[in-house]
Amino acid sequence: MSEQLKHARLLSLGIFLLCCSSTAAFGASATLTQMIEGAKKEGVLRAQWSQNTFGGGEGFNDFIAGMNKKYGLNLKGQFTPGPDMQALMVRIAQEAAAGQPASTDLYMGNAQALFDGLKQQVLKPIEWGAIVDRRPPKDGSFDAIAADGTHMAIATAVVGIEYNTNLVKGTDIPKRLTDVLNPKWKGKIASTPYAAGLRELAMPGFLGREYVIDFTKKLSGQIAGLIRCGEAERLTSGEFAMLVLTCGGNDATVLQRSGAPLAQTIVQEGTVLHMRYAAIPKNSRAPNAAALMAAYWLTPEAQALLWKHDGLDLHLFPESHMKKDVDQVRAAGGKIVINTPEWLASLKGYAETQKELEKILREGGK
Amino acid sequence: MKARSIELPLFFVRRSTTSPSLLFLASLPIAVIAVFVAVMIWVSFQRGMLGTPGAVYTLENYLAIFADPFLYRVLWNTAVFTSTTTVVALAIGLPIAWLAERTTIPGKTAIYAIMTLGLLIPGIYTAMGWTFIAHPRIGFLNRWLVDLFNLQDAPLNIATPVGMGFVQGLSLAAVVFILTAQMFRAMNPSLEEAAKVHGLSFLRTIHRVTLPLALPGILAAVIYVVTIGIATFDIPAIVGLGNRVYMLSTFIYLKVHPQGSGLPEYGITGAVGTCMIAVAALLTLLYGQVLRSGHRFEVVTGKGYRPALIELGGWSAAGWCFIGLYAFVSKVLPLLLIVYAALTPYFAPPSMEMMRHLSLVHFTNMEWGLVLRGARNTALLVAVVPLLVLVFAFAISWLVVRSRNRARYAIEFAAFLPQALPEVILAIGALLLALFVLGEAVPLYGSVWLIAIVYVAARIAFATRALNGSLLQIHREMEEAAFVSGLSTLRTARRVLLPLLRPTLLSVWIWTALLVYRELTVAVFLGVHDNITFPAVIWSYWYAGGMNKASAVTLLMTVLLAPLIAVFWWLGRRGQVAGQ
Numbered sequence: 001m002s003e004q005l006k007h008a009r010l011l012s013l014g015i016f017l018l019c020c021s022s023t024a025a026f027g028a029s030a031t032l033t034q035m036i037e038g039a040k041k042e043g044v045l046r047a048q049w050s051q052n053t054f055g056g057g058e059g060f061n062d063f064i065a066g067m068n069k070k071y072g073l074n075l076k077g078q079f080t081p082g083p084d085m086q087a088l089m090v091r092i093a094q095e096a097a098a099g100q101p102a103s104t105d106l107y108m109g110n111a112q113a114l115f116d117g118l119k120q121q122v123l124k125p126i127e128w129g130a131i132v133d134r135r136p137p138k139d140g141s142f143d144a145i146a147a148d149g150t151h152m153a154i155a156t157a158v159v160g161i162e163y164n165t166n167l168v169k170g171t172d173i174p175k176r177l178t179d180v181l182n183p184k185w186k187g188k189i190a191s192t193p194y195a196a197g198l199r200e201l202a203m204p205g206f207l208g209r210e211y212v213i214d215f216t217k218k219l220s221g222q223i224a225g226l227i228r229c230g231e232a233e234r235l236t237s238g239e240f241a242m243l244v245l246t247c248g249g250n251d252a253t254v255l256q257r258s259g260a261p262l263a264q265t266i267v268q269e270g271t272v273l274h275m276r277y278a279a280i281p282k283n284s285r286a287p288n289a290a291a292l293m294a295a296y297w298l299t300p301e302a303q304a305l306l307w308k309h310d311g312l313d314l315h316l317f318p319e320s321h322m323k324k325d326v327d328q329v330r331a332a333g334g335k336i337v338i339n340t341p342e343w344l345a346s347l348k349g350y351a352e353t354q355k356e357l358e359k360i361l362r363e364g365g366k
Numbered sequence: 367m368k369a370r371s372i373e374l375p376l377f378f379v380r381r382s383t384t385s386p387s388l389l390f391l392a393s394l395p396i397a398v399i400a401v402f403v404a405v406m407i408w409v410s411f412q413r414g415m416l417g418t419p420g421a422v423y424t425l426e427n428y429l430a431i432f433a434d435p436f437l438y439r440v441l442w443n444t445a446v447f448t449s450t451t452t453v454v455a456l457a458i459g460l461p462i463a464w465l466a467e468r469t470t471i472p473g474k475t476a477i478y479a480i481m482t483l484g485l486l487i488p489g490i491y492t493a494m495g496w497t498f499i500a501h502p503r504i505g506f507l508n509r510w511l512v513d514l515f516n517l518q519d520a521p522l523n524i525a526t527p528v529g530m531g532f533v534q535g536l537s538l539a540a541v542v543f544i545l546t547a548q549m550f551r552a553m554n555p556s557l558e559e560a561a562k563v564h565g566l567s568f569l570r571t572i573h574r575v576t577l578p579l580a581l582p583g584i585l586a587a588v589i590y591v592v593t594i595g596i597a598t599f600d601i602p603a604i605v606g607l608g609n610r611v612y613m614l615s616t617f618i619y620l621k622v623h624p625q626g627s628g629l630p631e632y633g634i635t636g637a638v639g640t641c642m643i644a645v646a647a648l649l650t651l652l653y654g655q656v657l658r659s660g661h662r663f664e665v666v667t668g669k670g671y672r673p674a675l676i677e678l679g680g681w682s683a684a685g686w687c688f689i690g691l692y693a694f695v696s697k698v699l700p701l702l703l704i705v706y707a708a709l710t711p712y713f714a715p716p717s718m719e720m721m722r723h724l725s726l727v728h729f730t731n732m733e734w735g736l737v738l739r740g741a742r743n744t745a746l747l748v749a750v751v752p753l754l755v756l757v758f759a760f761a762i763s764w765l766v767v768r769s770r771n772r773a774r775y776a777i778e779f780a781a782f783l784p785q786a787l788p789e790v791i792l793a794i795g796a797l798l799l800a801l802f803v804l805g806e807a808v809p810l811y812g813s814v815w816l817i818a819i820v821y822v823a824a825r826i827a828f829a830t831r832a833l834n835g836s837l838l839q840i841h842r843e844m845e846e847a848a849f850v851s852g853l854s855t856l857r858t859a860r861r862v863l864l865p866l867l868r869p870t871l872l873s874v875w876i877w878t879a880l881l882v883y884r885e886l887t888v889a890v891f892l893g894v895h896d897n898i899t900f901p902a903v904i905w906s907y908w909y910a911g912g913m914n915k916a917s918a919v920t921l922l923m924t925v926l927l928a929p930l931i932a933v934f935w936w937l938g939r940r941g942q943v944a945g946q
Contacts, residue, residue: 046895051910057733079736080895081906087623090415090630097418098801100811103894116629120418188503190608193625224503225525225608228625230911233713234608238504239497251911258711259723358625362610363436 031130036071038288045075045289048082048104052230052251053276055309056081062305067296075289084228085109086116092281093120102281106290110247114151114277115341124280124287125149131295136316142338144298144316151341154297155276155306156315156322157248158329159197160266162232167241177201177267180244181218190240191219193226195357197245200272200337202353207269209353216357219244220364236260248274253311266325270335273315273326277341387856391761396780399823402795403643403783409798410636415629416798427637437617444614446527447534447602448595454535455591458692459542460584464576465685466543467550469676473686480693481540482880482931489537489600490908491920494707495700496533497605500524504715525609534601536696538594542587544877548835549583568676589649590785590831596645597788599887614638618790622891632794639791646786650779704924707917728918737919739896740903741926743814744883747899748930751821752878756871758822759829764859766830767837768845778830785827789820793891796820812894820888825881829874836870837863876933883927 039045047060055062057079064077082088082103089109092102093116107117117123128145129135136144136153144153161174167188174180180189191198195216202212227234229247232255234240246252249264256262278294280287296302303313307321315322329336337343344350410427414420431437459481466477499507500522508520515521523529557579561571577584602613612620618638621631678685706716709724762781766774784792796819800811810816840863848858864871889902898906900923907916 048895051906051912051915053910056910056912057736058731078895079733080739080893080898081736081903081910083623084625087630093415093418094801095811097415098805098811100801100805103812120415193607193620225610227608228909228911230909231608232911233913236712236714237497238715239501239608255712260712261714364610 031127035131035288035292036073039071039073039075039286039292042286042289043076044078045286045293046078046080046103046105047108047293048080048088049108050084050230051081053310054108054306059305059309062309063293063296063302066299066301066305067293070296070299071292073289073292085113089113089117089122092283093117093122096120096122096281096283100283101285102283104281105284105286106293107279107281108154109277109279110274111277111339111341111344114279115344117279117281118150118341118345122282123150124282124284126152126280126287126291126294128152128291128295131291132298133295134298136298136314139316139338142340144314146342151277151279152294152298153275153316153340154278154294154314155303155310155312156320156326157250157274157276157312158264158266158315158322158325159200159245159247159272159274160249160264161242161244162235162246162249162252162262162264163242164235164238164240165261165263167238173265174242174244175265175268177207177215177244177269179267180242181215181222185241186222187224188240189223189242189244190225190227190234191223191244191361192229192247193358193362195354195361196229196247196274197272198357199350199354200339201245201269202357203337203347203350206335206337209349213353213356213360216360217364220360223361223364226361232260232262236262248312250311254309266329266334268332268334270337271329273336273338275339276312388761388764388859391758392765392777395758395762395823395826396777398819399780399784399792399826401799402792402820402823405795405799405803406636406639406791408636409632409794410640411633412636413631413633416632416802424633427631427633431634431637431641436612440612440614440617443527443611444596447531447613448592450528450531451534451538451595451598452588452591454532455538455542456584456588458536458539459587460546462539462689462692463543463547464550465678465689467547468576469678469682469685471678471682471685477689479931480689480697481543483693483697489534489598490604490905491700491704491917492533492537492696493601493604494913495703496524498703498715499695499699500529506715525605525611527611527613530601530605530611530613531595533605534595534598536692537601538591539692539696541594542591545587545590546580546583549580586831589652593646593649593786596786597790599788599790615788615790618788622790622794632798635791635794639787639794642787642791643783646783647779649786650782701924704917704920707914708921710914713913728915732915732918732922736898736903737900737922740898740900743817743897744900746814747818747821747882748879751818751825751882752875754818754822755825755829755878756875759826759833759874760859760867760871762826762830763833763837764863767834768842781830782827784824789824789885789887790891792820792824793888796888797892812897814897814899817889817892817897817899820892821882821885824888825878828881829878832870832874833867836867840866876930879930880927883923883930 045064051057054060060077060079064075067073068075083091086109088104089107092104092107095102107113107123109117114123126149128149132145132152138144146152161180163173168174172184198212198216201207202209207215223244224240227240227243229243230251232251235243236255246264249266252260252262252264278297280290280294284290297306298314300317300319303317303320307313313320313322315326317323326336409416411423411425412421413424413426414422462477462481465471466474471477497504499505502508502520502523502525505520505522505524508522511517511521512519524533557575558571561575566574597615598613599615599619602611602616603619605611606613607616607620618635621634621638624630707713708728709726710720711723711725711727714720759781762777765771766778766781796816797811800808800816804810810819844862844866845858848862853861884901885899886901886905889899890905893899893902900919904916904919904923907913907919
């Protein structure tokens with residue numbers, strides 16, 4: 001009898017679990033269907049980010065074609081090259097404050113910009129779990145999908161030192177951060193005006209504020225100028241031999257394919273993972289279409305397109321190219337920090353340290 | 367011959383000053399400029415993200431700019447840069463204008479063509495071209511000098527305020543040429559002939575007669591170039607930003623587009639802009655004084671005047687060498703660079719290795735949707751802005767030159783003000799106005815019309831300067847005769863003045879069209895989606911590291927602009943354009 005009861009209980013539990021999963025699947029399917037219907041009504045998806053991100057207009061057209069095919073849509077895409085990630089978020093916030101539609105229906109940017117957007121409360125929570133095909137596995141405590149649904153990580157860029165392979169060869173390739181302070185590089189290297197990488201290395205638990213401030217002061221006397229992360233042609237032209245540090249070496253990956261003398265090295269101290277996030281502005285004119293494109297970005301075919309157009313993908317997926325870089329750093333014992341809006345929110349003095357680093361880099365010149 | 371001044375009967379004075387249509391037309395752009403300035407002043411008292419509860423009213427922006435030692439360094443750099451720019455632009459533009467207008471040098475149409483071509487080439491390419499010439503590490507001239515003289519370091523460096531000023535001066539030489547050519551053309555040659563009769567040598571005549579006569583015109587050009595030099599953005603951005611040499615324009619840009627932490631500091635920009643109104647006021651007063659001195663010098667002659675040209679003889683070859691050298695370093699070299707960059711997959715110094723990589727890939731992969739959107743908006747701006755500028759500038763000039771109302775000083779001041787203010791400040795004023803004041807009531811934000819309004823406001827100064835000068839040369843008797851014959855003010859303007867002003871109007875139209883075609887700063891600040899312009903498309907490629915794609919679009923833009931230039935030459939040959 002007890003055996004029968006046991007079987008009956010197991011059967012009931014099985015039926016209950018089946019019902020639950022069916023309900024969840026039905027719920028997910030209903031949300032997705034609702035979004036697809038909404039996207040059909042929206043008709044057009046306007047997007048704006050930097051021309052060198054995600055393949056610019058060419059990449060966007062491929063994404064539109066892919067998502068149209070996947071979701072049975074006939075959306076038209078309109079891409080306009082825009083400012084950098086932080087500037088675009090500020091613009092969205094101002095547009096929201098002025099009651100205007102957002103410049104971009106779908107926002108794509110980094111943790112810092114997301115952090116600003118979250119402070120201004122301009123991002124729309126989305127039930128990502130209900131519309132993505134596959135939820136990325138976690139990396140430690142890092143979850144690609146934000147708990148409040150305001151953003152979702154879609155790609156990973158690995159920070160390092162980018163260099164011109166004609167000018168920096170063999171043993172000259174920096175292995176440690178301090179290698180760039182070698183007098184032979186004085187007046188030949190560049191850094192970024194926003195202290196990319198350095199600002200994260202300065203946080204407690206990595207190299208620390210004091211060490212990085214001291215390093216940056218020395219670096220400032222060493223560099224010849226400040227360039228943005230996207231200006232790889234200033235390395236290929238030979239104007240600068242190295243960029244210390246990058247926002248991610250993905251542009252080197254893309255340019256290498258056309259034969260450009262460009263590569264990135266990751267220093268032994270470790271690296272920062274600059275995540276690329278998708279988010280939907282509250283004042284988006286096409287929130288459904290935008291959310292579907294973000295969900296599409298996590299599919300294997302879209303991840304392959306990201307690799308093709310921008311030399312990056314999400315390191316959390318097993319097939320990821322970026323995963324190899326991350327695994328290599330971990331295998332060598334290097335530290336890794338994942339830059340997320342939540343991580344930035346948890347830090348004390350991050351903004352002040354960044355401002356100080358920027359000032360040192362900027363005013364080290366004339 | 368001194369222009370006669372006749373006191374008009376009160377009837378004529380009233381008729382010419384109280385036309386409500388003209389007054390309305392003259393007041394409209396002035397009101398727009400006043401609103402932009404008011405927005406800028408309003409913004410200068412705020413901190414935080416504008417339009418949000420985080421924005422607070424404060425005087426901190428003013429305190430911050432005066433207490434910031436970095437800004438003083440920036441001002442010093444700007445002063446050195448602007449001085450160098452002005453000297454170089456004058457040293458090139460002035461002699462070429464003199465050669466074209468006062469001598470028998472052959473091929474004058476070609477000279478005008480060369481000087482006009484300068485406007486087709488975006489400043490970013492002049493900057494990149496000169497990076498390859500005189501950059502301390504990759505400049506071939508530097509490499510050559512180091513090898514030749516066995517030097518330790520590169521002797522030339524364009525990444526300095528002086529170096530950048532030199533490059534900017536090459537760009538602005540065309541502007542000096544245009545501003546002074548007309549003056550040389552209208553200069554009374556009798557004094558030079560008198561000097562010759564009294565035995566003065568050629569050089570002494572230039573020194574003692576020609577230059578003093580030309581001084582007011584040159585000073586006016588200097589003021590004009592100085593104001594452009596202070597506000598110019600492209601060359602300081604391309605060469606200076608990367609090398610940590612900051613100018614006022616790039617300082618403002620960084621405040622509005624912080625490259626890293628922090629929000630845009632519109633308040634600081636507003637405070638700097640408000641301070642610049644004082645500078646603009648000073649320059650306007652100076653400009654007015656120079657123009658008045660111009661009348662005392664009596665360089666403008668009346669009807670029947672035919673200039674006596676100086677026989678150059680064998681010196682023509684030297685003149686053409688000078689023009690040719692200028693054309694090569696400022697036009698041909700950047701144009702070659704554009705072609706080279708458009709055909710190479712990535713940017714690297716020219717070499718045999720790179721020649722093997724030449725392809726049309728940037729043309730075959732061109733994003734036509736975006737490019738055509740930019741072309742359509744630019745075409746619309748080129749069609750509309752010059753016409754509006756002419757209408758408004760004519761109304762303003764009429765009131766300034768013909769009326770006796772004291773308000774004309776205020777109108778003249780307001781019309782010149784945009785010339786002395788960086789366009790970025792006007793753009794920010796327009797942006798904030800459209801976003802936070804007009805809102806949905808007047809949906810200008812993100813539309814091409816917002817860009818058009820700023821362009822009109824920014825170009826009014828140039829147009830009114832040209833029209834004021836031409837109106838001064840037309841005697842009032844013509845209008846008086848028309849009034850006596852019963853023509854209304856508007857019909858007098860249409861039937862009498864417009865035909866007489868046609869060369870100047872055409873000149874202003876074509877120059878405004880060219881400047882609108884290549885304008886970048888305002889387009890970048892106000893561009894959102896549907897209103898992106900052709901130059902903004904190029905900038906977006908360049909800014910994102912797509913130098914080669916940007917070059918391909920620039921080449922396309924240059925080819926599309928060719929018909930406009932052809933019209934200019936054709937009109938010039940027919941003598942319809944002032945200055946040709």
